[in-house]
Amino acid sequence: MAITSPEVKAALETIFAADSEFYRDRGFQRRIGYGTRPALVVIDMANAWTRPDHAFTCDNMEEIIPATQALLAAAREKRIPIVFTTTAYQDPTGPRSDTGLWHLKIPVETLLQGSEAASIDDRLDPQPGEQVIVKKRASAFHGTYLAGYLRSQRVDTVIITGVTMAGCVRHSTEDAIADGFRPIVVREAVGDRVPGVVEWNLFDIDAKFGDVEPLENVLAYLNGLPALAND
Numbered sequence: 001m002a003i004t005s006p007e008v009k010a011a012l013e014t015i016f017a018a019d020s021e022f023y024r025d026r027g028f029q030r031r032i033g034y035g036t037r038p039a040l041v042v043i044d045m046a047n048a049w050t051r052p053d054h055a056f057t058c059d060n061m062e063e064i065i066p067a068t069q070a071l072l073a074a075a076r077e078k079r080i081p082i083v084f085t086t087t088a089y090q091d092p093t094g095p096r097s098d099t100g101l102w103h104l105k106i107p108v109e110t111l112l113q114g115s116e117a118a119s120i121d122d123r124l125d126p127q128p129g130e131q132v133i134v135k136k137r138a139s140a141f142h143g144t145y146l147a148g149y150l151r152s153q154r155v156d157t158v159i160i161t162g163v164t165m166a167g168c169v170r171h172s173t174e175d176a177i178a179d180g181f182r183p184i185v186v187r188e189a190v191g192d193r194v195p196g197v198v199e200w201n202l203f204d205i206d207a208k209f210g211d212v213e214p215l216e217n218v219l220a221y222l223n224g225l226p227a228l229a230n231d
Contacts, residue, residue, distance in 0.1 A: 012199040023207045032182050032211050034221050035156030037228075039081040040071055043140055043162030043169050045124055046086040048110070048117040050163075055107045058163045060191045060198075065123050067189035067215050068161050072124060074222040081153045082130040085140045087111055087168070088118035098136060138168045141175035150181065157182040159218060160210070161189035165201045173210045183210030186218050 023029045045068060048056045058064075075082050089098045092109040099108045111118050113134055126132050133144050140146050150158065158181045162169055169190050176183040185205055192198050206212040 008195055009199065012196055016199060016203040028207045032177070034184065035182050036225075037080075037153070037155050038075075038157040038159055038184075038222070038225070039083060039150055039153065039155040040075040040159045041140060041146075041161070041172065042068060042072075042082070042084045042120075042124065043160065043172055044085055044087055044164070045162050046088075046118050046120050050121040050123075054117060055110055056164075058191045058193050064161075064163070064189055064191045065121070067186065068124060070215065070219060071159065071161060071186065071189060071222070074219050075159075076127065077227070078222055078225050079228045080222070080225070081150065081155060082126075083140070083146060083149070084120050084124070084126050084130065084132045085135050085144075085146075085162075085168075086118050086120060086132065087136065088113035088115070088134050089136060100136070102137070137171075139171035139175045140168065141172060141179060147179045147181075155181065157184060159184045159186060159222075161186050163191050165190050165192040165198045166194075167192075170201050170205060173205055177209050184218060185210055185212045186215055187212055188215040 048054045049058050050061050050065065051057065072082065087108070088111045089108065090113050091097050092099050092103070092112055097103065102108050120126055120132060131149060133140065133146060135144050137143055158176045160169060160173055160176070160183055169185065173183045173185055185202065187202060190198065202212045
């Protein structure tokens with residue numbers, strides 16, 4: 001598995017800090033801000049992505065898992081909606097597979113619905129009443145009931161965590177803002193497989209599609225909310 005060294009991370013942060021000045025001078029990188037009715041969306045933190053020795057295994061779980069656990073604890077304390085997604089298929093290798101054409105690019109045929117690989121990592125352990133959405137495309141919104149569910153809960157802010165930064169997290173963030181939700185991407189709670197991909201996509205999302213926020217700030221926001229009524 002590729003691991004981004006501290007030196008590479010520092011170099012990327014320096015480069016993107018300079019690029020941020022360029023964007024801000026042109027009016028980009030404005031803040032969308034937090035709303036008053038958040039939901040926590042945990043994208044594809046299933047075993048195929050979080051555990052070693054799988055085609056989809058992602059880097060940096062030693063940071064992403066604890067960050068996500070902290071967010072889940074805060075979200076559960078405030079009784080805000082929590083949604084997990086996984087990507088899986090009923091018939092990934094059949095002649096009329098529900099993978100569509102995606103299997104021509106990536107090994108989605110390894111993601112069988114109901115399998116251990118497609119199950120949410122038990123370190124995160126969805127609780128009763130928390131949604132687990134099985135999606136078949138990159139975005140958590142595309143072809144799922146997520147947007148309708150969030151609207152029914154009067155959600156205005158989507159706190160986004162998970163993997164992969166260049167794929168499912170990015171596309172979910174873009175669709176969140178397109179559907180009228182405020183996307184907040186938690187820096188320490190997202191990841192990918194390839195060095196540099198996380199930093200690049202965090203920079204680009206923060207410039208154009210949502211706010212990238214450190215875990216500390218997001219936890220402070222959640223902890224400052226009144227607990228939602230069970231309505």
